[in-house]
Amino acid sequence: MNDQFWVPVKLSIEIASTAVIFALLFGVLAAFWMTKSSFRGKTVIETVLLLPLVLPPTVVGFLLIMIFGSQSPVGKWIEDLFQQSIMFTWWAALIAAIIVAFPLMYQSVKTGFRSVDPDIEAAARIDGANNWQVFLFITIPLSIKSIISGTILAFARALGEFGATFMFAGNIPGKTQTIPIAVYIALDSGNTSLAWMFVITMVLISFVMLLITTIIK
Template identity: 75%
Template sequence: MNESFWTPIKLSLEIASVTIIIVFVFGIVAAILMRNLHFRGKVVVETILLLPLVLPPTVVGFLLIMIFGNQSPIGAAIEKLFGQSIMFTWWAALIAGAVVAFPLMYQSAKTGFQTVDPDIEAAAKMDGAANWKVFLFITLPLSLKSIISGLILAFARALGEFGATFMFAGNLPGKTQTIPIAVYIALDAGNMQLAWILVIAMIIISFVMLLLTTIIK
């Protein structure tokens, strides 16, 4: 029972923790670019960035298999480079979590950046501050609450990911069996005690995450 309970929790927390580092970097960069750049088709690009938020997880999983599967050029290149397919590995679970969590980080960061008064940034640039200094010492601090909220929501989303992870990473205890997958397997096996314990743990973690976002606001 102890291993069946703690292993999925440890793995889920591990994957979610690495996920928020990835989505933080890519979410911030994407938000900056979409805020500052103006080009034809910008709405389409932004819609694509947000698409994983509304797509069914199984569709996301299917697309990941098509992109990284052994039959795809990317999947074949990865297998040739590392000697194994990325599917049904820890990295597959990480990619699935990052894809579904990215839109939450991106949207929160973009919202935060949009609340910053452009006149303040312009004044700093007129005083000789470089663009990176303006971002680091003005834009980022003024957007910090939105960014932290985005990180928390992205963490919670990655923690609760099931469909895409199950399809793309599979159910390998200790490697890809996250909390949601462990709940499904326990229920399918009739192990209601384990299923209930995992569900309660997930509810507690999710509650704390949402509580933090409320407190920050």
């Protein structure tokens, strides 16, 4: 029972934490690019970035299989490079988590960047700061609450991902069986007590995450 419970919990936290690092990096870069740039097709690109937020998880899983599956150019290249398919691996679960977590991170960070007064950034440039220094020492600190909120929400979303992970990474205990999948398997096998343990754990983690987000606002 202990391994049945703790292994999926540990794996879920590990995947969600790693996914948030990638989502934070790409989310900050994408948000900065989209808020500071103006170009044709910007609305279309932004819509694509936010698409995983509204797509059914099974659709996201299907698209990941089409992109990274053995029959796709990307999938074949990965197989040639690593001598194995990325599907049904820890990395597949990580990719699924990043994809679903990214839009929340991006949207929150973009809101933070847009709230920064352009006059403050302009004043820093007049005082001799370059664009990188303005971004690092002005934009980021003034947006930190939004960045933290985005990080928390993205972590919670990655932790709760089920559909795309189940389709793309499968249900492999100790490798891809995250808490949401473990809940489904436990309930399907009639182990209601184990399912309750997972559910209570998820509710507590999600409650704490949302509470922190509310407090920092």
